Amino acid sequence: MSALLLDTHIWLWYAEGNAERLTAAGIRKLDQARRAEGLRISSISVWEIGVQHAKGRIQLSAPLRDWVRDALAPVGIALLPLDAESAAESTLLPGEPHGDPADRFLIAAARTKGLVLATRDRAIIDYGKAGHVRVLEL
Numbered sequence: 001m002s003a004l005l006l007d008t009h010i011w012l013w014y015a016e017g018n019a020e021r022l023t024a025a026g027i028r029k030l031d032q033a034r035r036a037e038g039l040r041i042s043s044i045s046v047w048e049i050g051v052q053h054a055k056g057r058i059q060l061s062a063p064l065r066d067w068v069r070d071a072l073a074p075v076g077i078a079l080l081p082l083d084a085e086s087a088a089e090s091t092l093l094p095g096e097p098h099g100d101p102a103d104r105f106l107i108a109a110a111r112t113k114g115l116v117l118a119t120r121d122r123a124i125i126d127y128g129k130a131g132h133v134r135v136l137e138l
Contacts, residue, residue: 016060043080
């Protein structure tokens, strides 16, 4: 399997150790991938968590900057910066892609970097089933 790109909610739950949202099997898959191929976190997910936190829609276990630093610190987790190729791809996605701009960036990054997108987002899962992006449903 290729490295996993974590959808924002999966990264949040994984970093927070949220066993109510991620099953034990899901956590094992993420741990195994982190030790083997690695986990990637898009810069867009950092932005998305910051926006959701600022609006009071999510709570973090630490102040935002500290949380991001700590959530990116484990061995096997790497930040995937936004790049021109993925930005362009996000506007050229085939089929009927997700309408959310952050999700379009994630899909585009997975496609251009050869990553598997780990998500629970039904629209992304369906887009993957249509053959447009490789998805791991958690």
